[in-house]
Amino acid sequence: MSELDEFDDLGLKLRSDTVLFARIILGFNPFPYQEKFLKDESKCVVACFGRQTGKTTVVAVRAVHFAFTNAEAVVLVVSPSLRQSMIMFERICRFIESNPYTAKSVRRKTCTVVELRNGSRIIALPCAAHRLRGFTAHMVIVDEAAFVPDEVVTEILNPMLAATDGVLILAGTPWGRNYFYKAFTDPDFSVHKVKSSECPLISEEFLRKQRECMTAEAYAREYEAEFVEETQSYFSQNLVQRCLAPELQLYDERDVLTSQTILEGEYYMGVDLGKLQDYSAAAIIEKKQNGTLELKLLKEFPLNTPYLTVSGWILQAYKTFRFKQVLIDQSGVGEPFLEILKD
Ligand SMILES: Nc1ncnc2c1ncn2[C@@H]1O[C@H](COP(=O)(O)OP(=O)(O)OP(=O)(O)O)[C@@H](O)[C@H]1O
Numbered sequence: 001m002s003e004l005d006e007f008d009d010l011g012l013k014l015r016s017d018t019v020l021f022a023r024i025i026l027g028f029n030p031f032p033y034q035e036k037f038l039k040d041e042s043k044c045v046v047a048c049f050g051r052q053t054g055k056t057t058v059v060a061v062r063a064v065h066f067a068f069t070n071a072e073a074v075v076l077v078v079s080p081s082l083r084q085s086m087i088m089f090e091r092i093c094r095f096i097e098s099n100p101y102t103a104k105s106v107r108r109k110t111c112t113v114v115e116l117r118n119g120s121r122i123i124a125l126p127c128a129a130h131r132l133r134g135f136t137a138h139m140v141i142v143d144e145a146a147f148v149p150d151e152v153v154t155e156i157l158n159p160m161l162a163a164t165d166g167v168l169i170l171a172g173t174p175w176g177r178n179y180f181y182k183a184f185t186d187p188d189f190s191v192h193k194v195k196s197s198e199c200p201l202i203s204e205e206f207l208r209k210q211r212e213c214m215t216a217e218a219y220a221r222e223y224e225a226e227f228v229e230e231t232q233s234y235f236s237q238n239l240v241q242r243c244l245a246p247e248l249q250l251y252d253e254r255d256v257l258t259s260q261t262i263l264e265g266e267y268y269m270g271v272d273l274g275k276l277q278d279y280s281a282a283a284i285i286e287k288k289q290n291g292t293l294e295l296k297l298l299k300e301f302p303l304n305t306p307y308l309t310v311s312g313w314i315l316q317a318y319k320t321f322r323f324k325q326v327l328i329d330q331s332g333v334g335e336p337f338l339e340i341l342k343d
């Protein structure tokens with residue numbers, strides 16, 4: 001049974017036309033490249049888009065449409081971390097809840113699973129092998145696919161689709177030469193490549209400023225969706241990939257910074273101060289007894305946050321984490337900022 005049967009003739013159209021479904025049922029007007037992606041009925045699809053072009057959003061639309069138009073279907077949403085899968089999952093749920101008709105089709109919902117009256121389920125998972133094994137799926141969606149280890153796709157995700165002749169969608173921005181790259185160059189995949197400049201929400205001015213403050217390679221990768229080798233970065237792409245921990249649970253600052261408790265452990269903080277067009281950010285890291293370093297909290301301040309607010313946040317964080325060291329990027333405003341902090 002399709003959840004759209006009660007729409008009669010229109011239901012039939014909505015079933016076969018993802019773009020119409022997006023517009024009428026979800027109130028989502030795709031950009032031209034998103035429309036092209038939504039219309040793609042291939043079994044293996046790559047959405048290699050620049051940053052902030054609407055990858056997660058448009059793939060969420062595909063997931064909702066698929067679950068509503070197929071009975072007893074399993075749609076798996078997989079990302080390098082549970083946090084990233086949850087971003088996609090929340091967008092999926094927001095779409096479903098945006099229309100009373102789709103909202104009432106929800107039979108059961110937990111924080112990682114939504115099940116519809118037609119028996120279809122959308123499930124969000126991190127790319128941890130032990131969490132993924134055992135599923136059979138009709139659609140597998142991998143967001144931030146360039147950061148998912150090759151063997152997770154080849155040994156775990158691909159076999160899930162074998163018996164169902166299901167759909168595999170790999171979405172992301174390039175990074176390294178891994179499975180995402182192989183799929184991008186594989187004629188069996190239908191490939192969509194989109195530069196950030198094609199997104200009507202991103203201004204030329206923004207891109208010009210980004211180009212000024214990034215290496216040419218990083219810009220080509222992040223905003224032009226090019227698979228470039230990184231020659232100037234301090235850490236190799238390979239190393240970054242090996243450091244990903246799919247099930248890492250970060251602290252929620254609202255819980256830890258207001259609790260008035262001092263956390264046990266050896267903590268360090270790194271701070272990068274943003275200017276007008278990039279973000280100030282802070283990362284809190286714990287050094288474990290076995291010597292490994294684990295990210296515990298990541299804070300990105302909204303653009304234009306005054307440095308006084310950033311320093312206030314650091315002091316607040318100090319009360320909880322009692323850092324062994326706080327490291328602040330000294331270039332740009334770092335020096336005067338340190339003076340504020342010392343005061
Ligand atoms: N067709 C659209 N119309 C209006 N807004 C859109 C559309 N598509 C995406 N957006 C908005 O653009 C922003 C970026 O979308 P999204 O997070 O899906 O992009 P992304 O490519 O996944 O970003 P990232 O590179 O950070 O992962 C969001 O605020 C989203 O709501």
Ligand SMILES: [Mg+2]
Pocket residue numbers: 055056057143
């Ligand atoms: Mg995204």
